[in-house]
Amino acid sequence: MSRGGLCAARRTKAIAQHMMSTAASASEPSVKFESNRALRTYILNRPTKLNALDESMLSLLRPKIEEWSSSDLCGTILGTGVGRAFCAGGDIANVVLNASDPNLRHQAIDFFKREFEMDYILAALSKPYVVLLDGFTMGGGVGLAAHAPFRIATENTTFAMPETKIGYCPDVGASYFLSRLDGELGTYFALTSDIIRGRAVFEHGFATHFIPARRIPTLIERLAALEDPHPTAIDQAIEELVSEREPSEPPLAMSGLMREALDFAFRHNSIEAIFEDLRKFSEHHDSQVRSWAKQTLETLEFRSPTSLKVALSAIRQGRSMTLLEALNMELKIATAYCNGASPDFPTGVNAVLGGGKEKKDERPNWSPSTVDGVTDEIVSRFFEGSSSFLSNVPTLDIPEVFAKKISLQPMKFGLPTEEEIGTVVRGEHKTGGTMGMTLDELVGKFGNLRPGKLGVKEKILEVASRRCEIVDNADGNFVWLKWKSAPTQ
Numbered sequence: 001m002s003r004g005g006l007c008a009a010r011r012t013k014a015i016a017q018h019m020m021s022t023a024a025s026a027s028e029p030s031v032k033f034e035s036n037r038a039l040r041t042y043i044l045n046r047p048t049k050l051n052a053l054d055e056s057m058l059s060l061l062r063p064k065i066e067e068w069s070s071s072d073l074c075g076t077i078l079g080t081g082v083g084r085a086f087c088a089g090g091d092i093a094n095v096v097l098n099a100s101d102p103n104l105r106h107q108a109i110d111f112f113k114r115e116f117e118m119d120y121i122l123a124a125l126s127k128p129y130v131v132l133l134d135g136f137t138m139g140g141g142v143g144l145a146a147h148a149p150f151r152i153a154t155e156n157t158t159f160a161m162p163e164t165k166i167g168y169c170p171d172v173g174a175s176y177f178l179s180r181l182d183g184e185l186g187t188y189f190a191l192t193s194d195i196i197r198g199r200a201v202f203e204h205g206f207a208t209h210f211i212p213a214r215r216i217p218t219l220i221e222r223l224a225a226l227e228d229p230h231p232t233a234i235d236q237a238i239e240e241l242v243s244e245r246e247p248s249e250p251p252l253a254m255s256g257l258m259r260e261a262l263d264f265a266f267r268h269n270s271i272e273a274i275f276e277d278l279r280k281f282s283e284h285h286d287s288q289v290r291s292w293a294k295q296t297l298e299t300l301e302f303r304s305p306t307s308l309k310v311a312l313s314a315i316r317q318g319r320s321m322t323l324l325e326a327l328n329m330e331l332k333i334a335t336a337y338c339n340g341a342s343p344d345f346p347t348g349v350n351a352v353l354g355g356g357k358e359k360k361d362e363r364p365n366w367s368p369s370t371v372d373g374v375t376d377e378i379v380s381r382f383f384e385g386s387s388s389f390l391s392n393v394p395t396l397d398i399p400e401v402f403a404k405k406i407s408l409q410p411m412k413f414g415l416p417t418e419e420e421i422g423t424v425v426r427g428e429h430k431t432g433g434t435m436g437m438t439l440d441e442l443v444g445k446f447g448n449l450r451p452g453k454l455g456v457k458e459k460i461l462e463v464a465s466r467r468c469e470i471v472d473n474a475d476g477n478f479v480w481l482k483w484k485s486a487p488t489q
Contacts, residue, residue: 031060038075039224040068047083053140054091058114062121066399069125075229078220079122079131079144084156086133087141090115092166096349099338106392112171112334113394115140116327119172123147123323124402128229130238133157133201134213143172146206147323147408150234153207154216155198155249162193167304167348167366169311169333169382175318176326177410181205182418182463184266185254190311191266191274192299199245203252203455208414210455215241235413242454255462261289265296267486269316271308271371275300302363304344305371309379317383323408324396332393333382341381341389343367415459416446418467425468425483436480439464 032043042061044051068074081087090111098108122129122144131145134154142161145151153159161170161178170178170190178186185204188194202210211219222237223229254262261284265277278300281293300308310333318326337345344366351364368374381389411417420429424445427435431449443460450456468481 029060030054030057031064033064036220036224038073038227038229039078039220040071040074040076041078041080041220044079044081044085044087047081047085049091050085050088050136051081051083051141052089052091053087053115053144054094055111055114058111058118062114062118065118065121065125069121069127070401074127075226076128076130076223076234077125078223079129079148081132081135081141083135085136085141086131087138087144088136089139089141089162092139092168092349093353095338096346099340100346105338108338109335109392109394112331112338113396115143116172116331117396117398119143119147120324120327120396120398121402123173123408124398124404124406128231128234130223130234132216133159133207134216137201138162140172142174142206146173146177147410149231149409149413150209150238151207151410151414152209152211152219152238153198153201154211154213156213157201157207158195158197159201159206160193160195161189162195164191164303164307164311165193165348166352167307167342167344167346167364168337169307169314169330171330171334173323173327173330175314175330176321176323179315179319180410183259183263185262187266187312187315188262188296190315191271191303191308192296193303194299199249200252200254203415203459204254205411205414205417208411209238209242211238211241212243231413239452239454244454252458252462256465257284257286257289258292260466261293265293269312271300271305271312271374274312275371304342304348304364304366305368305374306342306344306366306378307348308371309374310342310382313379313383323406324398328396329383331396332390335393336382336387336389339389339392341387342378415453415455416450418463421446421460421463422467422483425464425481438480439468442481 028045030046032045034041034043042064044057046052068077095108095111098104129148130150130152131148132152133145135156136158137145138160139162161174163170174190178190180186182205196204199210201207219238219241223234226233226237261281265274265281268274275297278293278297281289282297284290284293314329314333317329321329347364347366381387423429424433424442425437427433442464443457446456446460464481467484469484470479471482472479
């Protein structure tokens with residue numbers, strides 16, 4: 001067969017495999033595994049449940065991932081899902097059911113333990129790990145993907161950490177990865193459970209790349225063809241399939257004055273202070289800021305007050321933790337919820353998953369019902385070692401080969417973060433440089449640091465418009481950027 005014919009045959013095979021993966025039958029396993037040359041793929045296969053994780057899926061997934069991680073024949077590991085989702089979360093309804101029975105409560109806690117262990121193992125892989133976020137990616141699904149060096153969004157991606165909706169707290173490493181997003185985006189998403197879609201998932205740093213879904217079969221074939229897959233080669237293979245923003249795609253919503261308001265309001269360490277700033281912004285001179293602040297207030301007032309305070313405390317503590325420390329902290333929180341530290345977990349799950357539309361539109365009967373009613377003692381139930389709700393908290397059991405200190409670089413192949421942009425403006429970047437950089441020079445610098453990556457210029461311009469001020473030397477020849485130390489209003 002000619003080289004062109006061979007490539008065409010391989011492409012046809014990849015397309016066929018992808019199409020078959022979208023039509024699972026009830027008799028198939030809940031996780032499927034495929035080998036294609038050096039590419040190893042796991043396929044989450046509960047399409048009627050939007051691939052929500054349950055005990056059987058974790059039991060299938062972990063041994064295979066551990067096997068692949070030590071195999072010389074495995075080059076790249078790829079994660080994907082059947083149907084309309086990568087993974088829409090965990091099987092929370094079953095967890096709450098088990099937690100309600102003292103005889104089965106240990107099973108509910110063990111589910112979280114096993115789920116968090118799986119998340120850590122995926123984060124610690126020495127093999128290149130690529131995840132296709134094509135469809136719903138929420139909660140537990142985010143945990144499978146958040147620490148992968150290559151996280152690919154498509155126009156079908158619907159992304160959220162929806163835990164405060166159900167009276168719970170963002171977990172699966174959220175206190176680690178959300179606390180490291182630009183500005184206070186992570187705090188905002190943790191507390192509001194807000195949803196973002198499509199290209200915005202890439203632009204806000206949850207994904208490292210954005211490609212049209214129709215190009216996924218081509219990408220799979222190209223990944224399979226990499227016999228000795230170096231991360232830069234994988235990055236190049238993905239970048240060759242990205243696309244410019246279509247006219248039909250909405251512009252980035254969280255930018256400009258609205259983004260400045262977000263960072264300012266969500267910078268606080270107390271929910272009460274966040275509410276106070278949002279009330280002030282609801283009277284802002286800019287109509288978009290006013291509208292955003294009012295809607296955000298309404299959203300937060302609908303969420304579990306206990307969840308808001310517990311989530312904010314976890315996010316703040318997670319900023320200074322390793323991933324393993326953060327996951328162990330989140331396992332404490334999950335254990336406390338299972339042990340009844342707050343009644344809001346079963347209340348929220350029943351309201352969201354157990355009722356009709358009318359019930360879903362009603363505010364659940366949270367207890368306490370207001371933020372002011374959530375005392376420091378209630379919050380301490382989820383964190384303090386002396387808490388009676390943590391008497392049976394387990395510790396994550398990580399295999400020795402994965403337990404070594406890991407160095408996570410979740411945005412190495414993504415858009416530059418605000419912090420990295422700030423280091424360049426301040427003359428502190430690891431590649432060197434000095435202060436006194438013009439906007440054009442800043443754009444050029446990142447053009448060299450991220451050669452050919454779509455979206456870099458737009459990100460630089462958006463960040464500079466908010467975080468930099470113009471300094472003029474008054475001779476008409478030079479205008480340079482100065483980094484603002486903190487968001488202002």
